[in-house]
Amino acid sequence: MTGGPGVIVRGPVRYGIEHELALLRADGSLADFATLSHAEVAAVVDELPELPDDQHDLRIGDAGIRCKRWYAEGYERLDEHGELWRFDPKGIEIRTAVHDSVEAAESALCADAELLARVAARHGLRPVAFGFHPARSAYRLDPPANAHERTLMASSPEERTAHLHMVTWGPDLNLSFPECGTDPADLADAAAKLTYYSPYLVPWSFSSPFRDGRPWVGESARTSRRTGPRPAALAYLDPAATLLPTDPSLTRHAAIPGEIGRIEFKAFDAVAVLPGEEPADGGRAGLPGALLSLLTGVLRDGTLTGRRRTPDALAHRRAALRGWSDPAIRSGSQAVLDAAATALRGEPGHLERLASLQVLLTRRENPATRMLARHRAGGGIPGIVTAPHGA
Template sequence: MKFSQFSQEEKMNFAKGFRFGLESEYLVVKKDDFTPLWHQDLTFELLNGIFESVSLEGIPSCDGLDLEPPQTKLMPFVVEGYHLPDMDFGAKEILPKGVEIRTPVCDSLEHVLQVHSTLYTRLRAAMNAHNFDLVCLSHHPIHSKFSGPQNKRRHDYWQWSMEVMTTFGPDINVSLPENLAAMVSDEDLEAKINYYGPALSALSVASPFVDGNLWGLKEGFGKSFRMHKRSYIAPPIEFHPTEKNRYEFKVFDMPNSLEEIEAQFLTFLALVLDESLQGRASKQTRIYDLGQVARHGLAAEDMKERATELLEKAPAVLSQWGFNPKALEVFKKRVLTGKTPADDMIELYQKTQSLKEVLKSRSEFRV
């Protein structure tokens, strides 16, 4: 059976069973001068103490979220970083790279956006009170390498845990009702994401700095050093069938507005629900395409065309399931202009020659 065989009323009723969650990571800077901070400058105890001071009044229950040692209180806030292990590879200490907000499970897209907005506003106020601020930037602008003792039994997991010590990004989480999830082929969905995912990544590129300067190429500047790191090893989606059919979508750089987060959710929903999208690609092709996107953004070959196809079809499909497609306009504008967040940052840096000004511009999360 195909989704197209459902009536619009049936689709809208099914959509009421969708569940949503968001994980978003932030670079920490000094509030007074926007100096980028890292594990040498931050401690778990300091950040965790700030987290515990934040009110959770009106926030849904955190049941279902993982308690990540060395944290002892289940919260929507996590110290992101490198876990130093004990003899049994349990986390005994963490070297902070930044902070993460993770919403509890929410029963609608509107709800998850509202909860994230509330959590962000409260956390930022608490961080500001300690002379810290949060910046939406997908790769650390000063540090690009990290080395730590082996903290995973598998060698490849250990290598990856060192790579992500300098990266920041969002994870889009959507759970489908059981009867709908049974109709989705994970293999086909992954092949579809291999094709369209790099184009979505190109719409979000937001990390053009490496080691304190713009990421210079032979011609121009690279757009996402985070994607450059992730392209060859990190999966674009993780499937969690035992967690109420949760799909974890991981192709985007870190946005700095609630509208863009909504657009990210909507494009993933379109990928799942739009059966007219015919593009499919292999893992190897996706790795190559992401490598090009990391360097050239929307100017990478065929990315505008793929993004245009998805964005033109998405509104009709999303509306049938009861989702408002308006937020997709932020992505449609980028396709038309060819300008991404990375382009804006490159332009601002060339104009001001000031990393501080760029970080300041990315510290305002528009809610």
């Protein structure tokens, strides 16, 4: 759907980042759900500090796995009574507490990522950021879902498609606007705006140009496979509010008071926050913060009129396949960047970060293009170990 300019958010912004990371072993192979045990991930997380002061911002979850800012990310298998009986990990996630600036959120994330990298190295693991599993395209429940799990899957579009996330990695970038209130219609409008413009926002993050052990036909196998069946953006509402009946969801009830009013963008590929997380040479620091500034500007803008309650899967596939080589995608990215810059005029920190995105757009450069260039130069595919020549 499209409409008028809708709600323009104003005032201060609060930020949080959820950062998913894959894990490589010392030989360069990917430690995934088929080869990685929950005990291995738990051994890393157990060494990291528990900081109770953050709990008012962070959800723990029913299974109790998310007790820290770092936790095992994966798929929870439940028995017929709804009790956790197995956990299949896909990596580790870092989540920040909520901060009053992009700089503070990104600084906190970098500090936690550095600590994770040091601890993981002691266990023979290296956290890396890429968007799609380079060798496996699917995760299948084995054994098949039981009656309780099937009921859970039917409870929401996201539960039904939860298995898709097991072969993908990417950040959730969270924004809230304390002075704008928590009106459900306003929050849904903000999420619908980001959903509409998502195909033009995501190319900056593309980091999944490999699939099934070889270069994929485009730059983001993650976007092509995932966005459409799963949301691009979510608005978190008061538990008493009525949710919009969309598939996938656009609105969700907040699980804790601190989530009410949060806008969460979920469609970016994984992006590195540290040089060590970059799976190809030439990583660029500060991309998560720049993307937060971009989302801030789009939501503060009053000229972009597009709105969609569900992602345009075809537009996302077009962006995933062609990236900025497609004139329409490139033009759309330039339009959202220009609108964001205009909306944030007078805020130097935001504008400096947006200028870094302009450089990437002008060069048509993102993590995927660097990964492909490294592969063409003989650098292989991150996460796949190739036998030495003659072996």
